[in-house]
Amino acid sequence: MKGKIRTSIVLLVVLMGMGTSLTSAQVIFQRPFGVAIDDLGWNEGRSLGDEGGGWRAGVRRDFDVRDYKPIVEVGQEAGVRFMGLFVLGEMDRLNVVSQIPTITKAGYDFDNSSNIDASQIEVMEYVKNNAAYLEFGIHGVGHEHWIDGVRKRAEWYNLEDNEPWPEADSRAHIEVFKQIMSQYGMGEEAGHSFPESFVPCAYGYYWNPDGAYSTGKLMHDNGVKYVNTDFTHIQELNPPAQATGGFDHGVLVIDRLNYGNPWYELASLPSVPIDSFRTDIIETHWPNWLAQDDFLQEEVNQQWINFFKKVQEHPEFYLAKNTEQFNSQWLYKRYTEIEEKEPGVVHIDNRNMPSVAYENDLLGNLVLSVKLKEGEHVQKAEVNGKSIPAYFEESGYGFMYLPELRRDTFTLTYQLGDNKSGIFVENTGTYNVYDVEESNKQLLIDLKVYGTQTIKLHMPNADQKREINAKNKQLLVKDVSVNKQGQVLEITLEGKDIQGSRDWLIIK
Ligand SMILES: [Zn+2]
Numbered sequence: 001m002k003g004k005i006r007t008s009i010v011l012l013v014v015l016m017g018m019g020t021s022l023t024s025a026q027v028i029f030q031r032p033f034g035v036a037i038d039d040l041g042w043n044e045g046r047s048l049g050d051e052g053g054g055w056r057a058g059v060r061r062d063f064d065v066r067d068y069k070p071i072v073e074v075g076q077e078a079g080v081r082f083m084g085l086f087v088l089g090e091m092d093r094l095n096v097v098s099q100i101p102t103i104t105k106a107g108y109d110f111d112n113s114s115n116i117d118a119s120q121i122e123v124m125e126y127v128k129n130n131a132a133y134l135e136f137g138i139h140g141v142g143h144e145h146w147i148d149g150v151r152k153r154a155e156w157y158n159l160e161d162n163e164p165w166p167e168a169d170s171r172a173h174i175e176v177f178k179q180i181m182s183q184y185g186m187g188e189e190a191g192h193s194f195p196e197s198f199v200p201c202a203y204g205y206y207w208n209p210d211g212a213y214s215t216g217k218l219m220h221d222n223g224v225k226y227v228n229t230d231f232t233h234i235q236e237l238n239p240p241a242q243a244t245g246g247f248d249h250g251v252l253v254i255d256r257l258n259y260g261n262p263w264y265e266l267a268s269l270p271s272v273p274i275d276s277f278r279t280d281i282i283e284t285h286w287p288n289w290l291a292q293d294d295f296l297q298e299e300v301n302q303q304w305i306n307f308f309k310k311v312q313e314h315p316e317f318y319l320a321k322n323t324e325q326f327n328s329q330w331l332y333k334r335y336t337e338i339e340e341k342e343p344g345v346v347h348i349d350n351r352n353m354p355s356v357a358y359e360n361d362l363l364g365n366l367v368l369s370v371k372l373k374e375g376e377h378v379q380k381a382e383v384n385g386k387s388i389p390a391y392f393e394e395s396g397y398g399f400m401y402l403p404e405l406r407r408d409t410f411t412l413t414y415q416l417g418d419n420k421s422g423i424f425v426e427n428t429g430t431y432n433v434y435d436v437e438e439s440n441k442q443l444l445i446d447l448k449v450y451g452t453q454t455i456k457l458h459m460p461n462a463d464q465k466r467e468i469n470a471k472n473k474q475l476l477v478k479d480v481s482v483n484k485q486g487q488v489l490e491i492t493l494e495g496k497d498i499q500g501s502r503d504w505l506i507i508k
Contacts, residue, residue, distance in 0.1 A: 027346050028369045029338045030318035032329035033311050034281045041086035043115050052151050053105045054143045058264025059287045065122045070289050070301050075133030078308040081322040081430035085139035085199045088180040091120050096179045100172045103142035105149050124184035131498040132451030137197035141173050154202035156215050162236045164206040167213050193499040194223035197323050203233035209248040216248025226327045227253040228281045243278045250360040258283040267291050267300045274314050313395040321430045328364040346412040350405045366402040379417030390425040390433040429453040448502040449495035462489040467508040474503040
């Protein structure tokens with residue numbers, strides 16, 4: 001008995017001697033989780049499907065700015081910038097849609113003047129001002145395709161005859177989409193990029209990665225990087241297997257499914273358990289986020305917030321903060337091998353990452369997590385001896401944001417402890433941090449900001465007066481403050497481009 005106690009004491013001393021490095025925790029390489037919100041942008045929700053028009057949102061209701069707020073409010077609570085997919089035809093203030101007869105049933109006679117008033121400006125200003133929580137993505141202009149006033153499904157691919165629309169016609173639809181963006185100061189001339197995300201209307205996507213033309217080619221040529229759709233609707237084109245994805249002319253196309261929330265149903269969440277989600281991105285439509293009246297909206301918001309909380313608590317999923325992070329994690333999950341050789345030492349093999357991911361700037365942070373006990377934190381984490389740029393805790397997990405990884409092998413070492421140390425960004429927002437460098441008494445942070453957000457930078461002596469600037473003037477420094485303990489510098493930044501502004505922040 002005595003010997004046993006002595007052994008235990010010796011073991012305890014050894015454990016204490018090893019300090020914080022000994023851990024039974026295992027690093028977790030989670031699947032990313034994201035949602036798409038289709039069919040934003042309609043002015044009226046009522047379906048014209050029976051009259052040969054578009055189905056719109058399938059809700060007899062006129063939309064205004066109040067119908068966009070729930071998405072932003074849930075995004076603020078959940079810490080997510082949701083992928084919104086817009087149909088812009090009814091936003092057209094100058095009847096540019098009438099240039100292309102295949103966009104609407106009315107064709108050349110399209111006249112939107114009765115639809116247009118100040119409320120659309122209010123909507124688009126709201127969308128621009130809330131780029132931190134709502135991504136402006138492209139869905140379509142008219143949603144279907146009309147030939148001499150006769151409707152065919154759908155805007156980007158002919159699902160009825162299983163053939164692509166003429167390339168010139170599809171390119172003309174994109175030009176009209178751009179013209180409507182410009183009517184609201186969202187175009188290139190106003191400093192904003194074309195959307196990075198696309199969802200084809202009615203899943204009509206011309207998958208043709210080996211041919212000269214495809215929907216991917218069309219989108220890639222205009223700046224789109226990420227696409228999601230349901231592959232079952234284009235089986236004739238031999239798309240990637242269900243619940244997977246692939247590259248088409250430089251865009252990453254990922255399969256998605258619906259889990260029980262119909263496109264027209266108000267206040268409707270996925271009805272199947274999170275455990276049974278086979279795809280990493282799931283389908284929602286605008287009405288799913290809306291209550292039938294204002295007094296019920298708070299409750300619907302809360303249901304969505306609870307849903308995302310459950311996703312974040314789920315050991316298999318990482319709730320991606322934005323679309324870039326989602327797709328980046330999706331690529332790492334597919335191509336990167338991770339092995340914890342010994343507790344706290346993780347070998348990362350990224351040599352199989354396809355070059356197309358780099359050529360098209362599709363990658364960002366790799367996110368790895370550990371389950372934390374009460375009061376426990378990741379005290380230190382380094383990739384090849386250099387501190388990771390960002391860290392975040394939520395739902396009992398510590399999320400480590402590794403920098404973008406080139407095609408190589410890496411070693412992540414991490415330690416758990418009772419406090420966090422070093423210089424790092426605590427990523428409570430929806431921005432991306434790629435690098436934190438210390439040199440010549442100044443700190444350089446490489447990051448991408450969507451909209452206006454506050455960066456929490458943990459550093460010793462944060463309370464000293466500092467000069468903060470963005471190297472390439474893509475980010476505007478709006479406010480700087482220090483927390484009460486003097487260890488966190490809070491910097492409020494505004495990104496110039498609603499699709500995200502990347503720059504180096506210089507802190508002297
Ligand atoms: Zn749609």
